[in-house]
Amino acid sequence: MRPLCVLGLGLIGGSVLRAATAAGIEAWAASAPGTDIEAASAEGFSVLEPSEALRAAAERDALICLAVPLPAVDEVLSNIAEHTSAPLLTDVVSVKQPVLDAVRRILPDARYVGGHPMAGKAESGWSASSAELFTGADWAVCLEPETELANWRTVCALALACGARVVPAGAAEHDRAVARISHLPHVFAEVLAELGARNGALPLRLAAGSFSDATRVAGTRPELVRAMCDGNAEALSEVLDSAIEALRGAREALGPVIESGHRGRTELDRLRSAPGTELSVDLTAPEAHAGLLAIGERGGVITAIDGEHAHALVP
Amino acid sequence: MRPLCVLGLGLIGGSVLRAATAAGIEAWAASAPGTDIEAASAEGFSVLEPSEALRAAAERDALICLAVPLPAVDEVLSNIAEHTSAPLLTDVVSVKQPVLDAVRRILPDARYVGGHPMAGKAESGWSASSAELFTGADWAVCLEPETELANWRTVCALALACGARVVPAGAAEHDRAVARISHLPHVFAEVLAELGARNGALPLRLAAGSFSDATRVAGTRPELVRAMCDGNAEALSEVLDSAIEALRGAREALGPVIESGHRGRTELDRLRSAPGTELSVDLTAPEAHAGLLAIGERGGVITAIDGEHAHALVP
Numbered sequence: 001m002r003p004l005c006v007l008g009l010g011l012i013g014g015s016v017l018r019a020a021t022a023a024g025i026e027a028w029a030a031s032a033p034g035t036d037i038e039a040a041s042a043e044g045f046s047v048l049e050p051s052e053a054l055r056a057a058a059e060r061d062a063l064i065c066l067a068v069p070l071p072a073v074d075e076v077l078s079n080i081a082e083h084t085s086a087p088l089l090t091d092v093v094s095v096k097q098p099v100l101d102a103v104r105r106i107l108p109d110a111r112y113v114g115g116h117p118m119a120g121k122a123e124s125g126w127s128a129s130s131a132e133l134f135t136g137a138d139w140a141v142c143l144e145p146e147t148e149l150a151n152w153r154t155v156c157a158l159a160l161a162c163g164a165r166v167v168p169a170g171a172a173e174h175d176r177a178v179a180r181i182s183h184l185p186h187v188f189a190e191v192l193a194e195l196g197a198r199n200g201a202l203p204l205r206l207a208a209g210s211f212s213d214a215t216r217v218a219g220t221r222p223e224l225v226r227a228m229c230d231g232n233a234e235a236l237s238e239v240l241d242s243a244i245e246a247l248r249g250a251r252e253a254l255g256p257v258i259e260s261g262h263r264g265r266t267e268l269d270r271l272r273s274a275p276g277t278e279l280s281v282d283l284t285a286p287e288a289h290a291g292l293l294a295i296g297e298r299g300g301v302i303t304a305i306d307g308e309h310a311h312a313l314v315p
Numbered sequence: 316m317r318p319l320c321v322l323g324l325g326l327i328g329g330s331v332l333r334a335a336t337a338a339g340i341e342a343w344a345a346s347a348p349g350t351d352i353e354a355a356s357a358e359g360f361s362v363l364e365p366s367e368a369l370r371a372a373a374e375r376d377a378l379i380c381l382a383v384p385l386p387a388v389d390e391v392l393s394n395i396a397e398h399t400s401a402p403l404l405t406d407v408v409s410v411k412q413p414v415l416d417a418v419r420r421i422l423p424d425a426r427y428v429g430g431h432p433m434a435g436k437a438e439s440g441w442s443a444s445s446a447e448l449f450t451g452a453d454w455a456v457c458l459e460p461e462t463e464l465a466n467w468r469t470v471c472a473l474a475l476a477c478g479a480r481v482v483p484a485g486a487a488e489h490d491r492a493v494a495r496i497s498h499l500p501h502v503f504a505e506v507l508a509e510l511g512a513r514n515g516a517l518p519l520r521l522a523a524g525s526f527s528d529a530t531r532v533a534g535t536r537p538e539l540v541r542a543m544c545d546g547n548a549e550a551l552s553e554v555l556d557s558a559i560e561a562l563r564g565a566r567e568a569l570g571p572v573i574e575s576g577h578r579g580r581t582e583l584d585r586l587r588s589a590p591g592t593e594l595s596v597d598l599t600a601p602e603a604h605a606g607l608l609a610i611g612e613r614g615g616v617i618t619a620i621d622g623e624h625a626h627a628l629v630p
Contacts, residue, residue: 118521118523119523120523138520138521140521167517167520167521169517169521173517174517174521176514176518177517177518177520177521178518178521180510180511180513180514180518181511181518181519181521181522181523181526182521182522182523182525182526184507184510185507185525185526185529186525187562187565187569187572187573188503188506188507188529189529189576189580190565190572190573190575190576190577190579191503191558191561191562191565191572191576192499192500192503192576192579193576193577193578193579193580193583194561194572194575194576194578194579195495195499195554195557195558195561195579196495196496196579196583197578197579197582197583198495198557198579199491199495200612200613200614201582201586201612201613201614201630202482202484202488202489202492202611202612202614203491203492203493203495203496204496204579204582204583204586204614205453205482205492205586205611205614205615205616206433206453206455206482206484206489206492206493206496206497207496207497207583208433208434208435208496208497210497210500210501210531210532211496211497211500211583212583213528213529213531213532214500214503214504214528214529214532215576215579215580215583216525216528216580217525217528217529218576218577218579218580219577219580219581219584220577221577222570222573222574222577225573225577226569226570226573229569229573230569237566239510240562240565240566241566242510242513243506243510243562244559244562244563244566246506246509246510247502247506247555247558247559247562248559250502250505250506250555251552251555251556251559254502254541254544254545255537255541257502257505257506257509258502258505258537258540258541258544259537260505260509261504261505261506261507261508261509261530261533262505262508262533262534262535262536262537262540263508263509263512264505264507264508264509264510264511264512264513264530264533265504265508265530265531265533265534266534267512267516267519268508268511268512268519268522268526268527268530269534271516271519271520296517296520297515297516297517298515298516299515299516299517299519299520300520301520315516
């Protein structure tokens with residue numbers, strides 16, 4: 001497998017370095033000074049100076065994995081551009097269109113394929129990272145009309161090597177999806193938590209498990225929630241409008257909202273428990289792009305790549 | 316302790332019968348034909364014909380505990396009225412003002428003190444009931460300006476005997492509180508689940524633990540959610556308006572919503588982990604009503620009653 005250069009040693013970057021190394025991929029990393037560089041080195045991982053790491057990546061045409069927060073992406077892309085104009089590049093940032101836009105602006109010749117592993121935990125930083133973080137998780141790997149499938153396959157192989165299953169999706173579709181299943185739930189949790197605490201302590205006293213579950217993510221540090229939502233502001237605004245409309249509907253008639261909500265939840269349970277049908281996509285066929293995207297749209301995942309064929313499970 | 320007559324053998328009624336019996340209270344029950352009467356009898360519980368159970372309750376001035384769904388309350392109150400005009404009465408229905416209104420209409424001389432144990436599980440019916448369901452749970456016991464504290468103490472003693480801690484609250488305040496911490500979270504879960512499932516399967520595929528937690532209660536049978544919300548329609552409408560306003564605010568500026576939500580969730584965690592200050596309320600004092608209600612408003616609970624004193628823990 002192609003060598004890997006991970007930029008950033010937080011929870012996700014650290015876990016990519018660990019998981020890829022455990023899978024036998026030759027990998028090295030770089031991180032901003034003052035982070036967990038020493039801890040990673042002490043564990044025997046190869047942590048280089050950023051310019052040294054990027055020089056090695058350029059020389060060996062390694063896959064570079066950007067594992068920094070969205071606000072740092074522009075600067076790191078500019079650093080990469082000093083060493084190579086057409087890197088093989090992926091990232092693990094939780095929104096995809098802003099990263100794609102930044103790559104098109106700063107490194108227009110990059111062989112870029114965005115990624116987003118759907119895994120996390122409450123703790124952050126290298127000390128929370130784990131080689132098993134991605135085991136069984138879904139990992140969105142982005143596919144735009146101009147994406148070369150050879151590059152897509154390389155990024156896909158990294159995700160699979162880390163133990164994940166790959167969900168093919170366009171960057172814009174990915175961002176609209178996470179607005180619905182991640183960013184809106186955060187905003188809902190904040191609103192519920194605020195309303196629960198608004199009029200004295202009696203409501204919070206009477207709150208049971210359902211309220212705890214519904215407000216759990218409101219315990220996330222505000223600046224992290226803010227950064228996450230700001231990075232996907234347009235898609236979040238759109239789905240907030242839909243949510244306000246749905247709640248206005250509930251104000252008039254509860255029945256339809258309850259029925260459709262129950263159908264949605266049933267669909268989630270079905271999707272998760274369905275054994276799935278096996279499919280195979282020939283990556284050399286002209287319809288491969290469309291075939292891969294259709295798998296994601298139907299809620300399927302790529303479980304393996306074997307020669308020129310991607311094997312999928314579709315519910 | 317005073318004998319107990321439980322009307323209804325579902326999850327909550329059955330658990331009250333089991334827990335009270337286990338605590339040494341002489342208890343009998345009645346239930347609608349076709350329910351779990353035989354199963355309860357087979358376990359050695361005394362299950363009588365409804366009229367027989369009510370005659371025994373009238374003769375012994377037992378505490379009658381109404382454990383039927385809200386739509387059945389009027390009919391059961393009328394049945395009680397055929398045997399006694401001034402029963403000592405409580406209930407375990409999840410909304411309190413509609414039951415209070417029904418008692419005032421049908422049994423105006425009843426010595427009524429409403430109750431709501433904040434405990435439940437996904438399963439329902441006698442087979443799901445358990446003597447331990449209320450262990451460590453909060454149990455709201457209602458206090459209106461006209462409530463006789465001797466009657467309030469009797470209902471409080473039942474809740475404590477069942478292993479719960481008592482939260483004193485007015486019926487209207489209780490209903491406004493549960494609209495915030497139970498009914499609105501249900502509506503939010505329905506809206507999230509519907510929006511997640513609306514545009515193809517990609518969003519549900521990418522959904523992780525936070526979406527599962529946030530939509531879990533949307534898996535509840537629609538008719539149960541409907542009945543629960545309909546029983547508290549006025550308070551729910553009011554807090555839905557507040558929620559729509561908060562989401563409109565989030566649409567304009569996310570920062571304040573995130574900050575106040577985080578404060579609310581922190582307050583919940585604080586309330587739950589606070590060791591609490593011990594307080595005692597003299598139930599014979601003229602300010603006893605106000606003192607008890609203040610405990611609930613401050614997020615406190617009554618942990619024991621000892622002679623004429625209620626012992627409380629207040630965060």
